[in-house]
Amino acid sequence: MSLLTKLFGTYSDREIKRLLPVVDQVEALADTYAALTEAQLKQTTPKLKARLDEGASLDDILPDAFAAVREASRRVLGMVHYRVQLIGGVVLHQGRIAEMKTGEGKTLVATLPVYLNALTGKGVHVVTVNDYLARRDSEWMGKIYRYLGLSVGLIVHDLDNDKRRVAYAADVTYGTNNEFGFDYLRDNMVTYKEQMVQRPLNFAIVDEVDSILVDAARTPLIISGMGDESSDLYEKADRFVRRLQRFVVSEADDKLDLDQIKDDADYIVDEKAKSAVLTTRGVNKAEQYFHVENLTDPDNYQLNHHINNALKAHGIMHLDQQYVVKDGEIIIVDDFTGRLMFGRRYSNGLHQAIEAKENVKVERENKTLATITFQNYFRMYRKLSGMPGTALTEESEFRTIYKLDVVCIPTNKPMIRDDRPDSVYKTQAGKYSRLLEEVGEAHAAGQPILIGTVSVEKSEFLSELFRRNGIKHNVLNAKQHDREAEIVAQAGRLGAVTIATNMAGRGTDILLGGNPEFLARMEMRKTGFDDELIEQSIAYNETDNPVILDARERFKAFHEQFSRQTAAEHQQVVEAGGLYILGTERHESRRIDNQLRGRSGRQGDPGCSKFYISLEDDLMRLFGGERMTRVFAALGVEDDMEIEHKLLSNAIESAQKRVEGRNFGISKHMLE
Numbered sequence: 070m071s072l073l074t075k076l077f078g079t080y081s082d083r084e085i086k087r088l089l090p091v092v093d094q095v096e097a098l099a100d101t102y103a104a105l106t107e108a109q110l111k112q113t114t115p116k117l118k119a120r121l122d123e124g125a126s127l128d129d130i131l132p133d134a135f136a137a138v139r140e141a142s143r144r145v146l147g148m149v150h151y152r153v154q155l156i157g158g159v160v161l162h163q164g165r166i167a168e169m170k171t172g173e174g175k176t177l178v179a180t181l182p183v184y185l186n187a188l189t190g191k192g193v194h195v196v197t198v199n200d201y202l203a204r205r206d207s208e209w210m211g212k213i214y215r216y217l218g219l220s221v222g223l224i225v226h227d228l229d230n231d232k233r234r235v236a237y238a239a240d241v242t243y244g245t246n247n248e249f250g251f252d253y254l255r256d257n258m259v260t261y262k263e264q265m266v267q268r269p270l271n272f273a274i275v276d277e278v279d280s281i282l283v284d285a286a287r288t289p290l291i292i293s294g295m296g297d298e299s300s301d302l303y304e305k306a307d308r309f310v311r312r313l314q315r316f317v318v319s320e321a322d323d324k325l326d327l328d329q330i331k332d333d334a335d336y337i338v339d340e341k342a343k344s345a346v347l348t349t350r351g352v353n354k355a356e357q358y359f360h361v362e363n364l365t366d367p368d369n370y371q372l373n374h375h376i377n378n379a380l381k382a383h384g385i386m387h388l389d390q391q392y393v394v395k396d397g398e399i400i401i402v403d404d405f406t407g408r409l410m411f412g413r414r415y416s417n418g419l420h421q422a423i424e425a426k427e428n429v430k431v432e433r434e435n436k437t438l439a440t441i442t443f444q445n446y447f448r449m450y451r452k453l454s455g456m457p458g459t460a461l462t463e464e465s466e467f468r469t470i471y472k473l474d475v476v477c478i479p480t481n482k483p484m485i486r487d488d489r490p491d492s493v494y495k496t497q498a499g500k501y502s503r504l505l506e507e508v509g510e511a512h513a514a515g516q517p518i519l520i521g522t523v524s525v526e527k528s529e530f531l532s533e534l535f536r537r538n539g540i541k542h543n544v545l546n547a548k549q550h551d552r553e554a555e556i557v558a559q560a561g562r563l564g565a566v567t568i569a570t571n572m573a574g575r576g577t578d579i580l581l582g583g584n585p586e587f588l589a590r591m592e593m594r595k596t597g598f599d600d601e602l603i604e605q606s607i608a609y610n611e612t613d614n615p616v617i618l619d620a621r622e623r624f625k626a627f628h629e630q631f632s633r634q635t636a637a638e639h640q641q642v643v644e645a646g647g648l649y650i651l652g653t654e655r656h657e658s659r660r661i662d663n664q665l666r667g668r669s670g671r672q673g674d675p676g677c678s679k680f681y682i683s684l685e686d687d688l689m690r691l692f693g694g695e696r697m698t699r700v701f702a703a704l705g706v707e708d709d710m711e712i713e714h715k716l717l718s719n720a721i722e723s724a725q726k727r728v729e730g731r732n733f734g735i736s737k738h739m740l741e
Contacts (some may be wrong), residue, residue: 278455
């Protein structure tokens with residue numbers, strides 16, 4: 070921490086200090102609004118709209134609007150906004166990013182600026198990462214808006230245009246980033262204005278803003294039409310590449326003499342640059358195999374393109390890392406969230422090349438009809454704000470591309486999680502050996518453990534290692550996509566061991582002692598309720614259906630029963646030290662590591678976190694491991710010897726910053 074920061078506080082500290090008088094005004098109105106009758110409180114909306122019509126600004130009516138939402142929330146949901154949540158609400162209203170830690174109640178915070186801005190009648194969009202969260206929040210938080218006389222819409226998959234138009238015409242509209250983006254594209258393809266579904270883009274609050282505006286922003290949304298039949302060149306190019314000899318450049322070594330390698334290899338794979346190219350020897354082989362005189366001749370462009378895609382498919386695209394094969398299809402795995410990206414395909418023929426590589430049906434090529442990046446879509450909103458758990462490491466990207474600054478909101482209760490220094494090992498074998506011991510010790514003490522991995526492949530390797538050593542555990546990766554919320558919800562139970570790929574935007578809190586809602590769900594399933602009725606039993610929409618009402622009563626009884634059980638277990642877990650986060654390697658983005666850490670220590674709970682790293686990990690190998698390897702060799706470090714040193718931590722952080730800088734460059738280039 071610099072001397073100036075010590076003297077004057079961080080940027081966030083100074084910004085929050087400026088907002089405190091507004092928060093004091095809201096809190097001062099609490100008793101006034103608590104004294105209102107139901108009818109009087111419901112009259113707040115028309116009164117505030119009238120003030121706007123008379124020339125008042127949104128900032129003028131902010132204290133009253135926030136106080137009304139706070140009181141409505143207390144009456145309707147039994148939840149009252151904390152002081153720090155009011156600060157978060159003001160930051161969001163100002164069109165900024167409010168960074169709030171996991172478990173601090175971002176869903177409730179959003180109700181404050183959403184209600185205030187919806188009073189203009191121009192519409193507010195609340196953007197979430199999946200349909201489940203959009204539906205849940207629109208019903209749950211929708212109770213507050215409906216109580217105060219506003220309409221709520223929901224945009225999910227499989228809605229027809231008439232229903233979409235009604236949802237967009239509502240005061241508040243919940244939906245996913247993909248649905249909003251695709252609706253914009255479709256609106257730009259209609260013939261008549263009346264066929265459009267969206268209104269002018271007014272104000273959006275983006276949940277998990279880092280995941281949507283940074284990670285997903287590099288993949289454009291594309292509406293495509295049916296193209297020509299895929300040619301058999303994909304299979305031919307694949308068969309050709311399988312015969313070739315490759316050389317992999319894995320070290321960050323600029324002194325490598327590629328000319329010497331060219332005589333021994335047909336193509337070179339550069340893991341760091343994520344490229345695969347033919348050598349002179351490879352080009353000669355291609356010309357012989359395909360009976361062409363000059364591969365680089367413009368007439369052979371198509372052939373060259375297919376060969377390059379086949380090289381990429383074999384050289385840098387790996388099964389159970391970048392994609393999985395499911396039901397005879399190639400499904401992309403999101404690098405940052407570990408989720409399957411159904412319906413998304415790699416462009417320019419790469420997807421077809423992977424299909425040929427994995428011997429599944431090579432699908433017909435698509436023709437692009439309309440495309441937009443999330444960067445360009447969200448920059449069109451008149452006002453934009455976001456609620457991430459971690460965003461500060463990407464602040465320069467938010468400022469440059471979206472003109473958004475990041476304000477860190479303090480936690481409601483002090484953060485007491487113990488973030489331990491990284492342990493670095495010479496080899497992966499040494500690292501996993503020590504990790505196994507650590508998990509065994511913590512598991513024996515009853516401490517719940519969440520182990521973060523960077524790919525499906527690594528999570529399954531670790532699972533097999535634990536199985537052989539008799540450690541009972543759960544695995545959450547792209548292949549267990551359907552059980553995601555259920556697995557996450559129980560990761561805080563006494564003695565639970567959970568292996569997971571990236572924990573970004575899971576939307577489910579890990580409660581120490583277990584999550585009574587999900588235990589009640591499982592009990593409902595055992596009792597014979599089907600999944601649809603279970604969803605209805607926990608939904609927040611109003612109904613007079615006797616079957617649903619009966620299911621809700623049964624769910625309530627189960628929930629109360631399990632709440633008593635988890636409360637007792639909560640205390641045992643606290644005594645065991647809370648949730649232990651173990652990272653098996655550093656992700657190329659510091660933000661993803663922070664998201665994993667952030668699953669522990671919610672709302673003042675105890676917990677700890679530690680990362681286990683080896684010099685053979687991809688990040689270390691490709692971005693700065695070479696110098697460290699020489700140091701370890703000179704010191705004669707054994708494979709399983711643990712090293713903790715500031716120099717190592719700095720080298721790791723420096724490697725991550727280099728990758729973040731490169732990714733930022735890609736995003737900036739895309740925008741330009």
